[in-house]
Amino acid sequence: MTSPTREALIGASRIVVKVGSSSLTTAEGGLDPARLDALVDALAARRAAGSQVVLVSSGAIAAGLAPLGIPRRPRDLATQQAAASVGQLALAHAYAASFGRYALTVGQVLLTADDVVRRSHYRNAQRTFSKLLALDTVPVVNENDTVATEEIRFGDNDRLAALVAHLVGADGLFLLSDVDALYDGDPRRGAANKIEEVTGDSDVDGVKAGTQGASGLGTGGMASKLAAARLASSAGIPVLLAAAADVPRALTCADVGTAFAATGTRLSARRFWLGHAAGAAGRLWLDDGAVAAVVHRRRSLLSAGITAVDGEFDAGDVVELLNLSGAVVARGVVAFDAVELPALIGRSSHELPAEQRREVVHADDLVPIRTF
Ligand SMILES: Nc1ncnc2c1ncn2[C@@H]1O[C@H](COP(=O)(O)OP(=O)(O)O)[C@@H](O)[C@H]1O
Numbered sequence: 336m337t338s339p340t341r342e343a344l345i346g347a348s349r350i351v352v353k354v355g356s357s358s359l360t361t362a363e364g365g366l367d368p369a370r371l372d373a374l375v376d377a378l379a380a381r382r383a384a385g386s387q388v389v390l391v392s393s394g395a396i397a398a399g400l401a402p403l404g405i406p407r408r409p410r411d412l413a414t415q416q417a418a419a420s421v422g423q424l425a426l427a428h429a430y431a432a433s434f435g436r437y438a439l440t441v442g443q444v445l446l447t448a449d450d451v452v453r454r455s456h457y458r459n460a461q462r463t464f465s466k467l468l469a470l471d472t473v474p475v476v477n478e479n480d481t482v483a484t485e486e487i488r489f490g491d492n493d494r495l496a497a498l499v500a501h502l503v504g505a506d507g508l509f510l511l512s513d514v515d516a517l518y519d520g521d522p523r524r525g526a527a528n529k530i531e532e533v534t535g536d537s538d539v540d541g542v543k544a545g546t547q548g549a550s551g552l553g554t555g556g557m558a559s560k561l562a563a564a565r566l567a568s569s570a571g572i573p574v575l576l577a578a579a580a581d582v583p584r585a586l587t588c589a590d591v592g593t594a595f596a597a598t599g600t601r602l603s604a605r606r607f608w609l610g611h612a613a614g615a616a617g618r619l620w621l622d623d624g625a626v627a628a629v630v631h632r633r634r635s636l637l638s639a640g641i642t643a644v645d646g647e648f649d650a651g652d653v654v655e656l657l658n659l660s661g662a663v664v665a666r667g668v669v670a671f672d673a674v675e676l677p678a679l680i681g682r683s684s685h686e687l688p689a690e691q692r693r694e695v696v697h698a699d700d701l702v703p704i705r706t707f
């Protein structure tokens with residue numbers, strides 16, 4: 336079972352591996368040292384074979400439950416934060432001990448959404464990863480759940496892993512879960528067909544991906560894994576979705592699970608950030624002509640094609656561009672303050688005073704997007 340995508344995953348020199356809570360915990364909900372060691376064995380082997388490895392590990396909340404005497408994953412944010420606070424420490428300790436068996440040093444990186452939403456923070460995080468890798472450590476990443484509020488949470492580590500994969504310039508992303516592949520429907524709910532290769536959108540059209548995991552410990556279910564796999568692969572990074580139990584094979588011969596071919600061209604860090612990570616401060620609605628110009632012909636957005644404006648933003652902020660049905664079609668850096676725009680919308684450049692005769696969003700600052 337070999338394909339160009341699987342070859343690329345085998346040969347990748349810098350990989351991001353994401354493991355879900357359900358793959359690190361026992362049936363009772365505590366951390367399972369045997370499963371964690373088995374994961375680390377495979378990661379250490381890949382390191383020994385010459386790849387740099389970044390691990391995105393969930394499991395903080397799950398690992399905090401038993402020490403706190405909480406029977407199941409809490410729903411309220413404060414208890415989740417407390418469980419993550421206790422659990423992240425246990426998790427980091429377990430990884431340090433387990434990688435220590437191979438004399439490998441781990442570095443903990445806890446990220447909040449702000450760390451990728453703001454461009455300066457994004458670059459800061461990039462520098463941190465680059466130094467950690469240069470120093471030969473294995474960065475172990477999680478969301479900083481203890482301080483993340485409902486509004487600013489990434490919410491799911493699958494998306495975080497896709498963002499981190501781009502941020503560190505990875506050439507392979509491995510999403511490990513409790514299911515051995517993507518199926519065309521939830522295999523827990525009856526017969527479903529395994530999908531081995533995804534080379535384009537048509538391969539996943541009609542796939543029913545559940546939003547709830549089996550264990551009740553993680554978040555997002557298969558839907559968030561599929562979205563993350565499509566996000567990374569559309570940005571030029573091949574992805575393997577496989578069972579954590581199959582990790583030795585996933586990382587050595589990549590002949591298990593579902594392989595997602597890198598479809599899109601690799602975006603620059605800035606354009607990827609703009610399209611997928613930046614927080615948007617406002618929204619501009621575009622008429623059909625403007626949508627065609629910015630999305631299909633890659634032109635700048637001019638005031639004549641804008642029909643409405645919403646939000647409090649300043650020139651230089653990131654905004655979303657929507658079509659008339661309300662779907663986000665692009666994101667870009669706006670060149671006007673929100674208060675200036677209402678007087679300009681719908682008007683052609685030659686009707687405007689000279690100082691306002693410029694693109695509202697320049698083509699170089701604009702990234703068409705698809706929502707996954
Ligand atoms: N189309 C599908 N293909 C495969 N698994 C699916 C699908 N839809 C739902 N699932 C379920 O998603 C679960 C994995 O999600 P989850 O438990 O959140 O993983 P993790 O904790 O590893 O992040 C699987 O156990 C599987 O039952």
Ligand SMILES: N[C@@H](CCC(=O)OP(=O)(O)O)C(=O)O
Nearest residue numbers: 356393394395396492553554
């Ligand atoms: N950051 C959270 C996990 C969030 C998450 O996405 O979990 P999972 O679906 O198990 O990957 C934690 O460490 O508990």
